[in-house]
Amino acid sequence: MTRIAVLTPDPADPSYSGQWPGVLERLTRALTQADVQAEPTPWTQHVEDASGLEAYPLILPVLVWGYHRAHPLWLRACETWRAADLPLANPASVLGWNSDKRYLARLAERGVPLPATRWVERATPEVVADAFARTGAEQLVVKPTVSGGAWKTLRLSPGQAMTDPPTGAAMIQPYLPSIQTEGETSLLFFGGRFSHAVNKRPVGGDFRIQVQFGGQYAPVQPDADALALADRVLAAIDEPLLYARVDMARDGDAWKLMEAELIEPDFYLGHDPAAGAGFARAVRERLDA
Known part of the structure; x- marks a missing residue:
């Protein structure tokens, strides 16, 4: 062995x-x-x-x-x-x-669609207020560019005070209502091959889909557009990846990349019909x- x-x-x-x-x-x-x-x-x-x-x-x-x-x-x-x-x-x-999630800006430059994103050195109340004014969004998500598991991630309404905000570089995006209704979908790739997909939904009015916040996970068959976006993301990255998890959500009728997890993603093998056989083969x- x-x-x-x-x-x-x-x-x-x-x-x-x-x-x-x-x-x-x-x-x-x-x-x-x-x-x-x-x-x-x-x-x-x-x-x-x-x-x-x-x-x-x-x-x-x-x-x-x-x-x-x-x-x-x-x-x-x-x-x-x-x-x-x-x-x-x-x-x-x-x-x-x-x-550092600022890699997303580089992928956007290569044609990968993201939710409208503003990159700031610090998410002050003034910066957030300006983001509301510029986007007209009903809610915004503010999170550090270096983060994990929704750490220091906030969902804000106009005028809402920030509790425990990011202290350094941050990203600001309109909150996608589809997160609440359809959730986020993760596509797993091992050795460049698609393995399985998992849908993750928040519960109880929360916006965080992580399991530690009560997120509910279920296997799902991604549609052709979701698979096409994942392929586009991996082509834009163009690195020798053993594994990748491509997280996406709908913005209106279009899939948008939320994150490309290439370090320590949960592969959700408990929801993999093959129980990780694709990962083992890779x-x-x-x-x-």
């Missing part, structure tokens, strides 16, 4: 301690189908020195949840891994740029290449 490394959260960060072990178990179970043994190790133990990872033929950073709260450390780790030429999948360079192919 081939031993590979799976990078996991900082042991000092308890935020996801109730969630990531279950995700690791699903990943491990899937990988055994490809004769692969996943060995977990915290990413924070390899920031300055990559030697503890050099023996592995493949390193998956798929459980580094919480890195956004230590972003400078994360970028330093990515540079250490890149300089050491570690067999990371996805590549260390991707792990760096994908950690890992095996990478190892055998």
